[in-house]
Amino acid sequence: KEKHTISNRAFDEIMLIFGISDVSFYKLQKSLKKIVPLKPKLVDMCWNSCCAFIGKNADYDACPVCGELWYISGKTPKQSRKLTAYFSIIDSLKIQFKDPSRAMLLRYRHEYTSSKEYRSNNGKIGDIFDGN
Incomplete structure (x- = not known):
């Protein structure tokens, strides 16, 4: 849904086209949260997707690969130019082993x-x- 920037309403209409009238995006999202309780951590990312600014890169202001700043210049406090969702592999494995x-x-x-x-x-x- 998000990959192709489909609105919630468009998603609901697609479900109706396929004859799935009892599933809305809201209901699906609510059900999935019960089944897969993964919560993403949003982390700052290089504008060019070279790296995330976590771990050894956490204290950097610019990407070690391309030199782009991770934040919008002139904003106080620093505001990220791009965020990515990080899912813990440990939490993922715990869910799978259940x-x-x-x-x-x-x-x-x-x-x-x-x-x-x-x-x-x-x-x-x-x-x-x-x-x-």
């Missing part, structure tokens, strides 16, 4: 490569993880 079927898929490689079958297959490929 779902038993997804957790099983995430553990598959470790469990397979730890199995006797893997260690004693006499050089025969039994799974994608055995190959190059």
Whole structure:
């Protein structure tokens, strides 16, 4: 929706075209917040998308790649020219591991490569993880 700058009203109309009359953007957003409780942290970003000003770049005023300022010159306090949403990988993994079927898929490689079958297959490929 946001990628193509579709309004909430246009989204609702698209849902109606596809015969999905009981789902509005508001209802969908509310439901997704319950299922996926990820909250993005907005961080300052280079105008040219070279880097985010977090971590080792947090104290920089200009992009270490292209030299662009991250803030609007002359504004006090500093106002970001561009923001990006940062989602914690730890929070994402916690959500994925709460779902038993997804957790099983995430553990598959470790469990397979730890199995006797893997260690004693006499050089025969039994799974994608055995190959190059």
